[in-house]
Amino acid sequence: MGKNCVNDYTLRYAAQVRGPYSEQMSRSVTLLDVAEAAGVSIATASRALTGKDRVSRNTVERVRAVASELGYRVDPIARALREGSTRIIGMIVPVIGNPFFAQLVDAVEEQVHAAGFELLLADSHGYVTEEARRLQVFGERKVDGVAIVPSDRIASLPALRALPAGLAVVQLDRSAENAAADFVGVDNEAGFRLLFDHLVDQGVRSVVFAGSDDITSNGAERWDAFQREVQRTGLESGEPYRGEFSIHSGSEAAAALVARRALPDAIVAGSDLIALGLIAGLREHGVRVPEDVLVTGFDGIELGQIYSPSITTVVQPVDGIARDAITYLVGRIQGTESAIRNSRIAPTLRPGRSTQR
Amino acid sequence: MGKNCVNDYTLRYAAQVRGPYSEQMSRSVTLLDVAEAAGVSIATASRALTGKDRVSRNTVERVRAVASELGYRVDPIARALREGSTRIIGMIVPVIGNPFFAQLVDAVEEQVHAAGFELLLADSHGYVTEEARRLQVFGERKVDGVAIVPSDRIASLPALRALPAGLAVVQLDRSAENAAADFVGVDNEAGFRLLFDHLVDQGVRSVVFAGSDDITSNGAERWDAFQREVQRTGLESGEPYRGEFSIHSGSEAAAALVARRALPDAIVAGSDLIALGLIAGLREHGVRVPEDVLVTGFDGIELGQIYSPSITTVVQPVDGIARDAITYLVGRIQGTESAIRNSRIAPTLRPGRSTQR
DNA sequence: CTGAAAGCGCTAACAT
DNA sequence: ATGTTAGCGCTTTCAG
Numbered sequence A, B: 001m002g003k004n005c006v007n008d009y010t011l012r013y014a015a016q017v018r019g020p021y022s023e024q025m026s027r028s029v030t031l032l033d034v035a036e037a038a039g040v041s042i043a044t045a046s047r048a049l050t051g052k053d054r055v056s057r058n059t060v061e062r063v064r065a066v067a068s069e070l071g072y073r074v075d076p077i078a079r080a081l082r083e084g085s086t087r088i089i090g091m092i093v094p095v096i097g098n099p100f101f102a103q104l105v106d107a108v109e110e111q112v113h114a115a116g117f118e119l120l121l122a123d124s125h126g127y128v129t130e131e132a133r134r135l136q137v138f139g140e141r142k143v144d145g146v147a148i149v150p151s152d153r154i155a156s157l158p159a160l161r162a163l164p165a166g167l168a169v170v171q172l173d174r175s176a177e178n179a180a181a182d183f184v185g186v187d188n189e190a191g192f193r194l195l196f197d198h199l200v201d202q203g204v205r206s207v208v209f210a211g212s213d214d215i216t217s218n219g220a221e222r223w224d225a226f227q228r229e230v231q232r233t234g235l236e237s238g239e240p241y242r243g244e245f246s247i248h249s250g251s252e253a254a255a256a257l258v259a260r261r262a263l264p265d266a267i268v269a270g271s272d273l274i275a276l277g278l279i280a281g282l283r284e285h286g287v288r289v290p291e292d293v294l295v296t297g298f299d300g301i302e303l304g305q306i307y308s309p310s311i312t313t314v315v316q317p318v319d320g321i322a323r324d325a326i327t328y329l330v331g332r333i334q335g336t337e338s339a340i341r342n343s344r345i346a347p348t349l350r351p352g353r354s355t356q357r
Numbered sequence C: 001c002t003g004a005a006a007g008c009g010c011t012a013a014c015a016t
Numbered sequence D: 001a002t003g004t005t006a007g008c009g010c011t012t013t014c015a016g
Helices: A002-018 A031-038 A042-050 A057-070 A076-083 A099-114 A128-140 A157-161 A188-201 A217-233 A247-259 A272-284 A318-333 B002-018 B031-038 B042-050 B057-070 B076-083 B099-114 B128-140 B157-161 B188-201 B217-233 B247-259 B272-284 B318-333
Strands: A088-093 A118-123 A145-148 A168-172 A182-186 A206-212 A241-243 A266-269 A294-296 A313-315 A342-345 A348-350 B088-093 B118-123 B145-148 B168-172 B182-186 B206-212 B241-243 B266-269 B294-296 B313-315 B342-345 B348-350
Touching: A031 A042, A031 A057, A042 A057, A076 B076, A088 A099, A088 A128, A099 A118, A099 A272, A099 A318, A099 B099, A099 B118, A118 A128, A118 B099, A118 B118, A128 A145, A128 A157, A145 A318, A168 A318, A182 A188, A182 A318, A188 A217, A188 A266, A188 A294, A188 A313, A188 A348, A206 A217, A206 A247, A206 A272, A241 A247, A247 A266, A247 A272, A266 A272, A272 A294, A318 A342, B031 B042, B031 B057, B042 B057, B088 B099, B088 B128, B099 B118, B099 B272, B099 B318, B118 B128, B128 B145, B128 B157, B145 B318, B168 B318, B182 B188, B182 B318, B188 B217, B188 B266, B188 B294, B188 B313, B188 B348, B206 B217, B206 B247, B206 B272, B241 B247, B247 B266, B247 B272, B266 B272, B272 B294, B318 B342
Parallel strands: A088 A118, A088 A145, A145 A168, A168 A182, A182 A342, A206 A241, A206 A266, A266 A294, B088 B118, B088 B145, B145 B168, B168 B182, B182 B342, B206 B241, B206 B266, B266 B294
Antiparallel strands: A313 A348, B313 B348
């Protein structure tokens, strides 16, 4: 029943509404309408509504009353043309399909709206060329600020530099070297310290890194952090696998590792997605986790918890990262002059079955 | 040469115009700059660039040359104010964190950009109030079109109706009843037919539905489709579990099912996320999939493939849905008058280990 | 405290 | 084919 019903009604309704053309296209209320209705000039009406200038108490109240009476809402476009500011923040992520970025976008969106801005989202698909193109569009569209997860530690820089001077920018999660912009991300070193302490507790003697290449800052930093922890803990370490932050890379790492004679006690993956692909890949080759080898992840995506085995991982404080980043960004938009911040937020460890002997 | 030329000119011009203020804030090239440099009026310059009106071949070439020389790009805001059109498409999804929607957004974004629009993305978090608020903002911001995954079959309607008359709208994946707008989604009935045929092939005799409630169109339709297939195939069916499209609901379904005396041969989940939560939940209760019970999903998210066991699922043709939806939407934006379309795209089955006896 | 008027950059009448 | 000009809706000098 449901379906037929919908269609009938839908069609009928459509016929009824459309008609000759826009009989009912009620042109929206403009500031002039409000001014006239309130018996003041358009200038006074503007001042009364924005509150940025001296207007008598009485007038303000009257204008405001009339405005809400008429259902007036400023035209953001006219305002943008006049002010040169859109109250839009543009965001660029490498891959929205990566659950970690989806989580990050979600958190950022909330902060952006809370701050009274809209979010214009774009996906670079990991290509600096696309990233550059999107950044340029942001500049042309006169967004007030840009929140970016740079896809390339080095190559993301030129496009960032080409942004209109004075445009507020904040980097999240990953950074481009020498970008003169604030950055907020996880403390990778702290994360790996947690991970290694945990592995040592589990009696692990040898580890192998399966992470991303050096193209992204996190790829590079996590590999550095891994090496530093190997030093600190004195664990044995084998040839690393370096790919991308993806499930696919995890599977490839699995194939590569299995092809070697011996497995280490534990494999430290550069992200949860890699860990997931890794475990699935190992399983295909008959290697069981955690029975035959332990595996750790990084990021703390929800799916890691319900995977079998659940992934031991470093949980990124996504909300905190988003909050700080947007706070910084809005600060810059409002012109608060200050030194460039490089902010590292401490993560936490979430132990799972994947490292449980 | 070109580039230096531009910058020199720009800077000189800026300095000259601005005065004491922003010494380095290179004001961008305006249409007037182009007109003057090309020795024509601003109107002619506009015509030459937009190509919407008769201009001599010569002039067109000269203006275009000068424009690209100077690096001119139209100001989208000024144009929007004048034309009343922003070349932006607004999109609303219930939860960007749901991998299926992330996939959908990705596909839509590609189509939107290919059509020469920008994408303004918003997340309703499943609340109609938020959805309504976002829709209103879209209207105010004068987006040219709206692509929406309505979060409520019924309650999403008012906000949709409140949109400025004539604003182009397309619904994806889910629909609101009686919304006078195009819709593109998967053919749920066809999907369940594939599923049931497969289950029957596996020798299944009894099934239970673990899906979403009737709040979303897909929740309602899939439950209907399930019942219809039960009729058609003559399988036995038990009391369904109805929740949300989430991992969490899957776990709850598992708890509910385990609490009953007997398990069916197969559990048909309303989505992959539910299936994932379900399998994880069953495992916690010592129930193995597929050994003790078979499980199917719906959507075809990547993670279903690497899960253990891999999920047998109905793969939605996400790219096709996005392509059709944006084609419809752009058609409406360009004023192609036509009847309202209700388009169902046929899915395919991807068998996995979760139904392999 | 308020009003008149300029003008953001562009497109589209309306002239020529 | 091209130029002149009005005006989209708003904020902000500049006067009073």
